[in-house]
Amino acid sequence: MQRQVLAIAGVELELFEAGEGPPILFLHNGGGFSPDQPFVALLSARHRLIAPSHPGFGRSSLPDWLDSCDDVAYVHLALMDRLGLRQADIIGCSIGGWIAAELATKAPERVRKLVLVAPEGVKVGPPDRLDIPDIYAMPADELERISYHDPVQMQVDPSRLSDEELAIRVRNRETTALLVWEPYMHNPKLRRRLHRVTAPTLFLRGESDGLVPADYIAAYAGLLPNARVETMHAAGHSPHLEQPEAFGRTVLQFLEAAR
Amino acid sequence: MKAWHFSENAYPYLPPADEYPSIRVSLPNRHYDPEKGAALYDRFLDEWLIAEDEGMEIMLNEHHQTATCVDPAAPLVLAALARLSKKARLLILGNPIANRRQPVRVAEEMAMVDVLSRGRLEAGFVRGVPYEVLPANSNPVRMNEREWEALDLIIKAWTTHDGPFSHEGRFFHYRAVNIWPRCYQQPHPPIWISTTSPGGAAHVGARGFVQATFLTGFDGTRAIYDAYRRGWREAGRGQDVPAHRLAYAAMVYTAPNEADARAGAEKLLWYITSNKVPPHFANPPGYVPVQANVAMLRGAEHPLSAFRKSASVEGAIEAGIMFAGTPDQVYRQMKRLYDHVGGFGHLLIMGQAGFLEHDDTVLGIRTFARELYPRLKEEFPDTALTGLSLRGA
Structure with missing residues (x-):
C-alpha cells in the first residue's frame, strides 16, 4: 500500500491507499489499521481502498481539541473533500463503525453504501445495564476471550513487535479510551440522527462477539431506514481479521450488488 | 522540619484476600459494617487529636470505593477536624481535582475549612491514583491537563474579591464565579501538590508550590526533588530552594524498644500488602505515558508492585519507604534518605495501617513526638535550604 501523511483539519493524518476502482473509505477499529491485514488485498483487488489512521492512532497526530x-x-x-471524493462506500469496524455512522448522519449524500462491522455508538438498553461490557474493568485475558472466536489464534506476542509497533498499540488503546470513556461507548445524540442515513447499510456481526450483543446490533440497525444485519460464523468482534475471506466476499457482494 | 500524622482511615476487617480480586473499585460494601466503621472514625479522629496534643500537624487524604481508605469525602473529615482541633495545621493531600467535576465547589469547600479553622488549612491537590478513574468515571487520558486547569481556576476563585468572573476553558465552564466565604489566609492557603514523576515535579517547582511525594524511596525521590529544584530555578525563583517546599511520605513507626518497634512496623506493612489491585484497575490507558507502558510490556515493573510481592520491614527500610525502630534508629534511617535526596522540610508520617491498634498507634505517635521530633526540628530547621549537599555532585 502507498502511505502518505496529509494535513487535514489540523491533523497530520496518516493515509494508506491501494487499488483502483470505485472508492472504499475504510475506518479501522480501536486496534488501528495495518496494511498487512489480510482483507486489504481482497478489497483493493477491484476497488480503490483508502484507509486513514484516525487522529491519535497509528502515526496520525492527535490535536488537543479532539x-x-x-x-x-x-x-x-x-x-x-481533500481527495475529491464526492461519494464513497464506507466500511467501519467497531469504533470505526461508530465514526462511519457519525459521518453518515452529517453528510448522507457522501455515502454510497455503508458497512458497519460490530459498531458501537448508540445506547439502546436500560440505564442500569451497560450495552457494551466495560472493557476497562476486566482483565486483559478476559477481554481477549470475549473479543475473538478463537483467542489463541489471534494472540499477539509483544516480544515480536518493535518498540515503535508497541508504542503504536499502546497509543491506539489510549486514544480509544479518550474517545469512548464517557458516555461509555456511545454518543447520546447519534441515535436521534441516524434517520438521516439513507444509504443501503449492512451491519455485520461475528457470532462469537462478546462485546457487541446481537440484540444491540438489531436495535441499532432498526434506527437506520435502509439497513439489514448479517451474522458471520467463526468470528468474534473483528470478523475482518478472523475471517478475512468471508468478510471480503460478503462486503464486496453487498457493495457490488445492484442497488 | 514539620511532622504530620497521616491516617488513611482504613477498614481492615475483610475476608481473606484470595477471596476477592481487588481491594479497590469492585470490593462489595457488604463487607463494611457501619458499626465498626463508626468506631473507626471515632478512633482515627482521636488519634489525629492526640498527634496535635503532641505537637504534630494533621494530614488526611481521599480515596474512593476502597477499604484501604474509607474517606471518600476528605473535606467532610477536614471540617470536623477544623472544629475538633485547635492549633495543628490541617493538610488535605489531597483534593483529586482531575476527577472532581466542579473545581469551584472544591474552592468553596477549602475556603470554608480555612475559615472554620481560622487559617490552619494547607490545601493539597492530587491528580488521583489510577484506581480512582472508574469510581469517578473520569477519563484517564488528559488528567494532567484537567488538574492544572482546575487548580488555576480554584486559585482565581480564591483570589477574586470583586464579584463574578467567567471561565470558559478547555475542560471547565462557568459564567459567574464568586465564592463565599473567601479564604481566611491571604492571598490563599498554602498549596501542595503530590507527584511521583520528575516531569510533574518540574512544573510544581516552577509554580513554587509544596511538592509531596509518597513512598518513592532513595533514587525516585531524588529524581523528583532534582526536577523540582530545576523547575524552581528555571522559573527564576532564585538559586535557593527552601526545604519547606519539599515533603516526603513514609511509613514511620517509633517505639522505645526494638521489639515493640518491630511489631508496629510489621503491622504498618499492611499499607503495601493489602493493596491488592489487578492491572486493569492499576493501569488504565493513558494514565502513564506511552513509553512507560511500552517498558511495562517489555517486562518492567513498578518498584512498589515489585516490592509488594516480598514485602518485609527490612526491605522497606532498605528501600527508604519505611523508617522504623527506636528513636535513634529512625533518626539514622531518615537522615540517610534526607542526605541522599538533598533534604526536605516535611515528614508525612503514615503512622496507622490495618491492624495497628489504637494503643500501638498512640505509642508510635508519642514516642516519635517526644523522643525524636525535637531533634529533627533542631537539626533540620524550617529555614534550611534543599539540594545544597548535591551541588557539584
Whole structure:
C-alpha cells in the first residue's frame, strides 16, 4: 500500500491507499489499521481502498481539541473533500463503525453504501445495564476471550513487535479510551440522527462477539431506514481479521450488488 | 522540619484476600459494617487529636470505593477536624481535582475549612491514583491537563474579591464565579501538590508550590526533588530552594524498644500488602505515558508492585519507604534518605495501617513526638535550604 501523511483539519493524518476502482473509505477499529491485514488485498483487488489512521492512532497526530468520535468524523469528511471524493462506500469496524455512522448522519449524500462491522455508538438498553461490557474493568485475558472466536489464534506476542509497533498499540488503546470513556461507548445524540442515513447499510456481526450483543446490533440497525444485519460464523468482534475471506466476499457482494 | 500524622482511615476487617480480586473499585460494601466503621472514625479522629496534643500537624487524604481508605469525602473529615482541633495545621493531600467535576465547589469547600479553622488549612491537590478513574468515571487520558486547569481556576476563585468572573476553558465552564466565604489566609492557603514523576515535579517547582511525594524511596525521590529544584530555578525563583517546599511520605513507626518497634512496623506493612489491585484497575490507558507502558510490556515493573510481592520491614527500610525502630534508629534511617535526596522540610508520617491498634498507634505517635521530633526540628530547621549537599555532585 502507498502511505502518505496529509494535513487535514489540523491533523497530520496518516493515509494508506491501494487499488483502483470505485472508492472504499475504510475506518479501522480501536486496534488501528495495518496494511498487512489480510482483507486489504481482497478489497483493493477491484476497488480503490483508502484507509486513514484516525487522529491519535497509528502515526496520525492527535490535536488537543479532539476527544470524540463525532470529532473524528469531521476530520474524515475533510479528508473526503481533500481527495475529491464526492461519494464513497464506507466500511467501519467497531469504533470505526461508530465514526462511519457519525459521518453518515452529517453528510448522507457522501455515502454510497455503508458497512458497519460490530459498531458501537448508540445506547439502546436500560440505564442500569451497560450495552457494551466495560472493557476497562476486566482483565486483559478476559477481554481477549470475549473479543475473538478463537483467542489463541489471534494472540499477539509483544516480544515480536518493535518498540515503535508497541508504542503504536499502546497509543491506539489510549486514544480509544479518550474517545469512548464517557458516555461509555456511545454518543447520546447519534441515535436521534441516524434517520438521516439513507444509504443501503449492512451491519455485520461475528457470532462469537462478546462485546457487541446481537440484540444491540438489531436495535441499532432498526434506527437506520435502509439497513439489514448479517451474522458471520467463526468470528468474534473483528470478523475482518478472523475471517478475512468471508468478510471480503460478503462486503464486496453487498457493495457490488445492484442497488 | 514539620511532622504530620497521616491516617488513611482504613477498614481492615475483610475476608481473606484470595477471596476477592481487588481491594479497590469492585470490593462489595457488604463487607463494611457501619458499626465498626463508626468506631473507626471515632478512633482515627482521636488519634489525629492526640498527634496535635503532641505537637504534630494533621494530614488526611481521599480515596474512593476502597477499604484501604474509607474517606471518600476528605473535606467532610477536614471540617470536623477544623472544629475538633485547635492549633495543628490541617493538610488535605489531597483534593483529586482531575476527577472532581466542579473545581469551584472544591474552592468553596477549602475556603470554608480555612475559615472554620481560622487559617490552619494547607490545601493539597492530587491528580488521583489510577484506581480512582472508574469510581469517578473520569477519563484517564488528559488528567494532567484537567488538574492544572482546575487548580488555576480554584486559585482565581480564591483570589477574586470583586464579584463574578467567567471561565470558559478547555475542560471547565462557568459564567459567574464568586465564592463565599473567601479564604481566611491571604492571598490563599498554602498549596501542595503530590507527584511521583520528575516531569510533574518540574512544573510544581516552577509554580513554587509544596511538592509531596509518597513512598518513592532513595533514587525516585531524588529524581523528583532534582526536577523540582530545576523547575524552581528555571522559573527564576532564585538559586535557593527552601526545604519547606519539599515533603516526603513514609511509613514511620517509633517505639522505645526494638521489639515493640518491630511489631508496629510489621503491622504498618499492611499499607503495601493489602493493596491488592489487578492491572486493569492499576493501569488504565493513558494514565502513564506511552513509553512507560511500552517498558511495562517489555517486562518492567513498578518498584512498589515489585516490592509488594516480598514485602518485609527490612526491605522497606532498605528501600527508604519505611523508617522504623527506636528513636535513634529512625533518626539514622531518615537522615540517610534526607542526605541522599538533598533534604526536605516535611515528614508525612503514615503512622496507622490495618491492624495497628489504637494503643500501638498512640505509642508510635508519642514516642516519635517526644523522643525524636525535637531533634529533627533542631537539626533540620524550617529555614534550611534543599539540594545544597548535591551541588557539584
